[in-house]
Every structure is written in C-alpha cells, then in structure tokens.
Amino acid sequence: MNLDNIIRRISGKGSGLYKKDFLLTWEKSDEELEMVLEVAAALKELRENNISCRLFDSGLAISNFRDKSTRTRFSFASASNLLGLAVQDLDEEKSQISHGETVRETANMISFLSDFIGIRDDMYLGEGNKYMREVAEALDEGFSEGVLPVRPGIVNLQCDMDHPTQSMSDLMHLQNEFGSLENLKGKKIVMSWAYSPSYGKPLSVPQGIIALMSRYGMDIELAYPEGYDLIPEVVDLAKENSTKSGGSFNISHSMKDAMKDADIVYPKSWAPYKIMEQRTQLLKNFDKPGLGELEKLCLANNAEHKDWEFNEETLNVTKNKNALYMHCLPADISGVSCKEGEVNADVFEKYRIKTYIEAGYKPYIIASMMLTNRFEKPAEVIEYLMKYGAKRVF
Amino acid sequence: MNLDNIIRRISGKGSGLYKKDFLLTWEKSDEELEMVLEVAAALKELRENNISCRLFDSGLAISNFRDKSTRTRFSFASASNLLGLAVQDLDEEKSQISHGETVRETANMISFLSDFIGIRDDMYLGEGNKYMREVAEALDEGFSEGVLPVRPGIVNLQCDMDHPTQSMSDLMHLQNEFGSLENLKGKKIVMSWAYSPSYGKPLSVPQGIIALMSRYGMDIELAYPEGYDLIPEVVDLAKENSTKSGGSFNISHSMKDAMKDADIVYPKSWAPYKIMEQRTQLLKNFDKPGLGELEKLCLANNAEHKDWEFNEETLNVTKNKNALYMHCLPADISGVSCKEGEVNADVFEKYRIKTYIEAGYKPYIIASMMLTNRFEKPAEVIEYLMKYGAKRVF
C-alpha cells in the first residue's frame, strides 16, 4: 500500500508548517512543500479506501470569498468536510463587514469556535495578501489575549500575489504525471499568456506557477506579448529559484517560439500588472468612467494578440507534439465558451480529462494544509487514521 | 415493532435502484418504488425512535436549485443530514456556472468528494430533465476516467417532466391514509386544475401524480379547462399504466363533475404545456416584451376559470362529502394568500394538518432514494442501524 511508503518517508518528521498560515509558497521550505504533498497523497488514498479522515468531531471552517468562485469554494468545502469541519460562509453582502479597522474586529468575531479561515481576495493588486496578513495579526492578538481558545489557521485561497492551493495541486499533478518531483528536473514548462475576450484576469496563477515550478530544476519559459508583465518581484524570485535549483528561466514574447520542445504548457490569460495597478486605484476611487475606459483599452490591447491561442499548430512544436497541457479552469475555449480564446477546442478536448484530474487534487492539498497547520507530527496522525480505520461510508 | 415487518419484507432483496439516478418514477419498476417506500418508512421509524441513521461519517450532498424553493430545499437538507452528509449549495449567482458546455466541467468540479447531487430545474419545458441527464453523463465520464472516486447519485428535486420526490411522498401519504398500496385499488383520485392568480406554475406535480398513481389500480380523473393540457407523452403513459394496473383513466373539463364520488382530490393550478413551450422559447430569446404579453394573455385565460376553486360545494359531491384533499403546498387559498384561488379557506383549514403530514414524508423519501442508490442490500443496512442502535440525541 502506498500509504506505508508515505508514512515511512515522513515518519518522525516534525514540520515547520505547524501553527503557520499558508499564504505564499515562497515562504515555505522545500521540506514543508513536500510534506504538504505527502499528506495530501495520504489523505487521498485514505479517502479512496473508504477510511474516515475525520480528525475534528466538530468545529467551523470559515470561507471568506471576496470574489466569485465555484471550484475553490467546493474544494475548500470538501477539504473541511473531509476533516470533520462544518463550513460557515462569511458572505460580505449579508454581513456588516467592511475594509479597514473592522477587519481586526470581524476576524475575532467569526473565530470564537473556528479552526480555519479560507480567504480568497484577488481583486485589488497590493491588497489581497495584505488583507490576509491583517486577519492573521488580528487572530494572533485575539489568541494571545485569551479571546480565542485556538488560533485558527489561514489558507490563502487566491490573492493578488499567489494562488498556492492551485499551484500546489498543479505540482501534485506533475508529480503524478512524471512519477516524482525528481523527474521534473530538466523538463521544460511554458507558462504562457493566451488571448481572452475578458479583462482583468488575476495574476496569481501565472505568478504562483513560475514561483513554485522554478524550485524543481525545470526550465521555465515565461511567454507573453510585450507589456503583459507580471509583478517584477515575483519574476525576480522565480529567476533566483531557477538558479538555485539548477534549472533555467527565460522570458520571451512569442507563444509559438516559447512552446518549442516544451514538456508542459500552461497557456492562460492575465492582465498586465500595470493595468491591474491602475484598476486598483480606479476601484478605490470609485471611478466608474475611468474603469470603463481602462476596460475598453485593455480589451483593445488583448484583441491585438488573438494569435496567442494554443492550438494544433502550437502543440505540434512541443516535445513529441504531445506536451502536457495544464489549466486552472475554466479555460476560454475557442468556439465553445467564447468566439476566440485561450485554446482551440480540439486541443482542449484532448486534454480535458487531464485538466479535471489536475483540479481534483485541490481538496486534498487544502486538507493537507489544514492538517499540517494543526498537527505537529503528521505521520502519527495518518498512522492513527489507518490503524483506527473507521469507515467513511458504512 | 413495524421495523421488523419492513425488514422481513425487504430482506435479501437486492434493488435495481443501486447506483441508479432517480430522475423519473416511470423509469423505475414497481418493486423499486416499493423499496423506496419501505426504506423511507424504516428511516422514519428509526429517527422517531432516536436511532441514528448516519451511514456517512463525512461527505457532501450538493444542492443545485435553479428555481426558488423552501420545502424541497429543507427536505433535501434534512435527508442529507439524516444520513450524515453536509449540504453544499451550488448557488449559480455566486458561481461561474452557466448552461451548455460548462455543465460537463462543473458537474465534475463539484463532485470530487461528493456523494449526491439534488437538482431542481423546472423553469424551461424540455430542459430540466435534459440538464439532469447531461450532469449524469458528465459524472459517468468523470467516474470511469478516474476523475471521481465515487459516482455521485442524482436526485431529481423537480424538473419539467416529473417531481418524483413529491409524488412518492404523496404515494406514501396515501399508503398511510388507506392502510396499504393494495387498498388504493379502485379508489378514485381526481387530479384537477384549479384557479390561481399567478402564472407559469410548473406541470411536474400533476404529471408526476397521474403517472405514478395510475400504477396502483386507481380510477384517475384528470380535470382541467379546455386548453390546459399536460404534456401528451405523460398523459399517454398514465393511460397505459391505468390499463395495465386494472384502473381507469379519464379526462374531463368540469371540476365539479370530476369530483363526483372522489376518494382523493388534488386541486392545483398549472399552466398549459403549449404556453410553457412558448414561454421557454421567449425566455431563450430573452424576449421580455413577448414574455410580458404572454403573461397577460395567460392571466386573462386563467381569470375565465375562477369557478375552478375547490370549496364546500365541490367537496360535498365527493365520497361521503369527505374525500382526502391533497396539495404539494403552498396552496393559493382564497381570501388568505390571494383574493381568489385554488381552494376555499374553510375547506383548506379542514385538511391543513393532513397536508403538513403529506409534506413530512419528503425528507424520508429523499433519504431513501439516497440510501437505495448507494447500498445494494437496503435491508442489511437498516438491520445494522437497528442493532447498532446509536442514539441520534444523547
């Protein structure tokens, strides 16, 4: 049983993840990220063998979505339920919450009997991750002052900087597709911009991908039309990671050239970070006409790059004409979800089931982030669940 | 204890319901429908004797309501909770779901750790049941391709064709009121149109009733003003059922005549299926003015049939002036919830508590549909719950 191998590998290991929020992959050590993968794999196997993973008899997991979501919402709900927690939505339309001072108060008010808070806040550049840290500070204070019996852990469900539950699921997918993290060494992965008729797509996925994958000795190719830059700090970080891990990092401005001999491709639209900065400013000023003009400008800019579609022709220049296509979903599929989009319909169809499998790791990644936050010795916990062997379903 | 009798009757019986969605009663055999009733009765008795029915230690039940609902929403939540599942709403305003291609994807994205999906989609004629089958196909694919560890079962919580959780609850009510399914033979049931000041009421309840009750040897009288036809295929099916079961089936166009010597009456408004077809077309075309005109026309048509109110006078022509009045609730009660409606206030009051009892079977019917979908030998499961005897409440 694979579980025994996992236990052997992580046995006795403590974990720097204990009592730490999961906000950015680049704040975590390699050992910590591997622990998240191992525990996620263990939970997946336990679940698939009908063994209960309920470590909590009761307790709340708060979901705080400041942007629409189906996938991540359900992944968070699934992860919470897997461990025995009930999800309570902090729906800001229903509640009295707002920005600023009240963050501190609300963070405590929702946490009296809570074990985790999952936050998605990706609308404002420079704001989402900051907000999570404000919540974190408020919880630290509440716990140290005796307001909260437990310091709830925070899981970043997507912010302006990173989308760690996505990139870690993607990494788990690669690990399974290529056999091991080791095997990723020397593989070429292309994180490429792709055309989309919609505007203002967040930067967190491409940033999360280059920042994480650069740690595993891969050859990272970041491709986008001139002007569609990511946040410079994250790009610099990815470059450093590549140097350290023995991989390489290159930026280019032609999708087709970039795709040459790629093992893995991740074509996905995003908005230039400078536009996102302007947008954030306009949003803060409630400048509706300004936002309208910016949107028009952006869509016009995008429209000049309709050739950035991943299709048969582009696929054919990849390794063996058969690179692994990845996407966080939903993709803008030409002729299906839009007239012209990120990916050709036939090519997407070829990899469709693989993208579902890719997405399917997310509940386990989130549950693993929770488990490793809460339990100091994950191996002992997994072993207990195995030995106790309570059935999930009669 | 009644439970022992149930066990005796269903003991050893496998069930064709195993791993099958519950989409239409007419896709199920008589034995299967009886199994649903038996298991529902067993769960009801277990619950009322404070014996836990938690067969799931964790797991999600997804509720996907594409139309407003209180009753069915709470019934689904109650059934899920009874078995140990947590409800997660797929609220389409919050999520990125839409029609068409994305159904396939979303169906998988919400199902990674889900055990059941309850769907209500009754707005568009020709669409609701089709949508459920699209979801079903997507889940079949996801399961066979290894995306999903479990194939979630689908429960139809009302579509354009049928409302099986309602009609099965109604049948359970009749079984209890008349002592057995056998005793329903030769009883006269009148499914009658009734006046309502509102427009566009779905056809699924009257269709569900005639299609199901015609299987038990009853004399079915379907009464409505000229032009208020149901979907012809379902009427034909009910006629065939009546022939096979030794009952009879008659259509007439006077409420009062129809009610003569009735044992059971079900006066309820609906819209003519031809109008519903037009409405579906107009909705698809986003033709707001057209919809407005159609509504006006319909309400004017309805208003010509204000005499289709079930009242003292109509009640007095039924068997012993005392037929069993049924309704799926909420009823349009004259002088209470509207000026003129489906039923006279005094008559409704006489049967009010009975309609509550009728509605109270629904959580158990839904739970039974879930249990029989998931467990091949229901008797063994019920016996286990009885013997194990965990208390629901300390």
Place this chain on the structure above:
Amino acid sequence: MNLDNIIRRISGKGSGLYKKDFLLTWEKSDEELEMVLEVAAALKELRENNISCRLFDSGLAISNFRDKSTRTRFSFASASNLLGLAVQDLDEEKSQISHGETVRETANMISFLSDFIGIRDDMYLGEGNKYMREVAEALDEGFSEGVLPVRPGIVNLQCDMDHPTQSMSDLMHLQNEFGSLENLKGKKIVMSWAYSPSYGKPLSVPQGIIALMSRYGMDIELAYPEGYDLIPEVVDLAKENSTKSGGSFNISHSMKDAMKDADIVYPKSWAPYKIMEQRTQLLKNFDKPGLGELEKLCLANNAEHKDWEFNEETLNVTKNKNALYMHCLPADISGVSCKEGEVNADVFEKYRIKTYIEAGYKPYIIASMMLTNRFEKPAEVIEYLMKYGAKRVF
C-alpha cells in the same frame, strides 16, 4: 477543575427551561438564568479542554435572520456546531416565505427534522417578538398533531423587545469580571444613549440590559437625551426588578452626570421608540417618501447630541476613572468607523479586547439555551460529556 464546582452546584436540579423557548429574559426565573450561565460556563470549559460537546449525532438548527448580522449569525452557527447540529439558513430571499398566514405553514415545513430555530427579527416595533410567538404556536400545533417528531426549540436572536443572547453574554462577562453575580450588588451600571450618525438602531440592547441587570441589585442609571425613550413597559419592568432586587433605578438626561462613579458603562445609540413606531407604520405602508423624511428628521435630532460621546473626559468621572466599558459591537468609533460617534477612539482601544471577550460568551450562551431546552437534567449531560471525554480534535 471548575467543572466539578459547576456540577456540584447544578447537580440534581431540574430546570424550568426544559422544552421552553427562550424569547425574553423576563419570562425566566432567577434560577433559570443562573442555570443558563452555569451550563454556558461548563460548555466553555469542556470545549477549551478539547472535550467534545456533541450531544446530537445529526439534526438541523435553522437560522432565520430577518435583518443583517455577522456576530450573532456566527455565534448561532458555532453553538449549533458545538452540539453537533448542522445549520440550515432560511433565507427569505431564496425562499417562498412571507408574512401572515404562511408563517404557520413555513414553520412546520422547515421543522420536520429540525431541533432548533434561531430567529432574528428586530426591524419592526411590535412585530419581531410577535412573529416568534406565531412560529412557536405553529410548532406547538405541528408537534401535538403528529406533524413533527420533535418540538424544535426557539432561540430569540434579537427582536424588537429584547436581545437575550446579548444581555446574557453581557451578564456572563460581568460575572467573570466581578467574580460572581453576588458581587454585582451595589455596583453602578450606566446604560447610556450615545451619538451615532446612523439611524434606526434597535432598542433591544438597551432594553435587554436594563431589564436583566436590574435583577442583580445593581444601581441602574438609564441616560438619554430628552425624547429618546425606550418602550415604557420595559422601563417599568426594570424599575420593578430594581425594587425587588434591592438595587435602584434612575433615569437622567446628561451622559456626563450619569457616568459619575459608575462601575460599568454601556454607551450605545438607539432610536426613540416613538420614532420606531412611526417607522414601523411607514414601512408597513411602503411609504418611501415618508420614511425618507423621518430619517432626515431623526438624523437632525441625533446631530443635536453629538456631545453624547463616551470619551476620556466622561471616563474620568467614573469610579477610579476606570469603569468597565461594554458594547455589543460594532461600536461607532469617532474618527475610525465614522467622523463622530458613540465612543472616542483611544477610550475604545483601551477596552477593545474586553469587548471581544464580552462577545465571546455568546456562542456558549446560545448553546446553553439549546442544551437546557432539550435536556431536563443538565448536570447529568455535562457529567456524561466529562466522563465520556471524547476529544473534539484528535
């Protein structure tokens, strides 16, 4: 262990709370209120010692919020989860519920497998508490007629008259701050109006506070600008309570004078009850222009009393310049959540953590109200939980 002391004190005691809704503190005896406090303290200690309080293996707790809420919503969710119940929201926008006749029906439709209903309805003077009693009557009928297997208990989560879960949490806070209920004798508490730039704040908190605290021999000072009266019946009740309990009750119209030598201060805005009566009438008549005018008038009235801010100067006249500041949160903090408000920012900051602690009792108070409603001998239940000692978290 404090738990042993609690057990000793409540051992063998039955409780008049059994099978009774908790709608108004003044319908409960002193012994009953003490039982609520004792059980809340026991649950808090059990939870903090990682002992499971799951008395329900399954079951629903319905939350029916007819006004916005974060704090109370999460407290109710926490309390329900603590005892093992799943929360199901009755969201009136999603559902078919409305006022009047349908209350009776809906109350039953949501209760087939429910154990508790928490209701917040504080918008209409003369309506909220009445609505709860309508629900209660409907549940009584449903239970006695065999519609419901269990009579769900109702918890008042704020109405037009009282806010018992708030005032009881506040009392628990005072009990902890001053060592015991006994120690509250002779303490001076000032329930004072305070300026707010918003309008139409409910009366339930100040009314709940004076009605409850007057039972413990405290010197109650109710201070507000001329015209900002509370409902006379509740003021009369508080006066009577004060007489009986050996305390005193005084009304005055200067915040600063009132605060002199206060041990405890509760500065909080509210709307005059006469205005709330007019508002209710206008709301019932859908008189939008009338409501607009009333709001203007009120805000103008409020603005004449901007000096009713609790600040350093006012704090300095209290006992040892150090009275305990209380608030139900969120407070209108000058220069923080509004330009000018109920309380000065520095003063609020000094007591901020204490207000969080005050709020933190609410989940346990609600859980205690549920437990004492459902179990006749609370001591036995607590003892069982202690002895059984199931861990909440592995």
